[in-house]
Amino acid sequence: MRKGRRVSGHLYKRDGLWWVRWQSGGRRFYRSTGETSKPxxxxxxxxxxxxxxxLEERDTLAAIKDRLAGAEVSAQEAVDIVNRIPLREVWKRHPYDHSQPKRANGTIRELSPMNVAQNKRDWEQFIDWMEEEHGDLEAMQDVTPGLAQEYSDHLFKKKRVTAGRHNKLITTCNVMYRLAGVPSPFAGVTKYQTPEHEHREPFDVQQVEALLASAQGEMRGLLAVLYFTGLRAGDAVQLRHENRKDGKIVVRTAKSGSTVDIMEHPMLTxxxxxxxxxxxxGPLFPELAELYRRDRVGLIHRFNRLMKSALGDDFSRTEKRTGRGVKAIARFGMHSFRHSLATHCARAGVPIGIVQKWLGHASETVTRIYQHYSTEDQKQIVAAIPRLALPGMEDQGDIIEAEAVVETKPVDLHAVRELVDGLTVKNVVAVRKKLLAMLPA
Structure with a gap:
């Protein structure tokens, strides 16, 4: 008996239009959808x-009826046939829209629409691969541990995704099987250990200049915000005009929930x-904000294309040998701008505590010491940011120097070092008073 399969088409693009290819009754069919948008x-x-x-469902039901009538299958086999879940229907029945319970407290929270959309895209990426490589297998129950490992190898060898991205895709597949109540063939797939240097490296000044000179429109504005403020990409792309007040950018960060108060650099203005x-x-960058909400990976890909164009081929990746061969590791990304600001300020001699306060991730001890964090402290960072040589902005240097003057404070650095070396949690208040007393009135 021919085993019932749900017809599942594979989309592909030709001459600017999306076409669909499918098999039915042993024949292969092709037809244009007439659409330029994949959704x-x-x-x-x-x-x-x-x-x-x-037609396929009719044939499947008829086959089940015939087999049951002929006592060819057991009751459990009949249930298994009826309960087969087509891969394309899994999300409709079991959307991955809540967090998975943690062992510690078992709490479950509703995921943001952005995260839900990303989970759906991750699941559909696996389905697209199945349709391309194993088009005759269309149900969850058809996927074996061997196929799950084959998909992992595909991500590793052909897609060359980072370790973190690989793990996220495999985790999504595991969760989808768990939600559907079907044993997961991905349970035994090995997760990659994220290499330490997968953290993004900082850009140098010339690279920042090249990126800003190559970017156009909203992307240029976004990259400028990333560099001159040090904000994370998710916070920067969703900035609104209402966040700009009196020459500063005031925003509550998504990661820590803390509110940062950042002096706006004249060149950024x-x-x-x-x-x-x-x-x-409204939004500073409405098109990019919508892209980020709908497809944050799409925003990353857009930036990566710009980076490749501005800085050269293979700039964003390096190779690292792992236990399973050579792995592509992302060295640079949008987060590199945040590291660039911190690095350039540190090289200019700005105290690390002031930089941490600016970036919004200071420890409790740093926060206590820099309770006097002021406009003058922020001016140190604005003045420390290297002057960028950008087309059409040659006169911005004078503005920066005039608006971001840092007064020289004649402080006994040896005495400061002695106080800092002896700093403990217990004496932090006393040390703070001594440090403040050393500052000129």
């Missing part, structure tokens, strides 16, 4: 395939003005 093409493909799927024009309300 719309998927909807159109479902309409095209509906009659074929109806100019770039935002060029990008946003006369707008005074």
């Amino acid at each position: 719309k093409a998927r909807t159109k493909a479902d309409e095209i395939l509906a009659p074929f799927r109806a 100019t770039i935002i003005g060029d990008v946003c024009g006369d707008s005074k309300r």
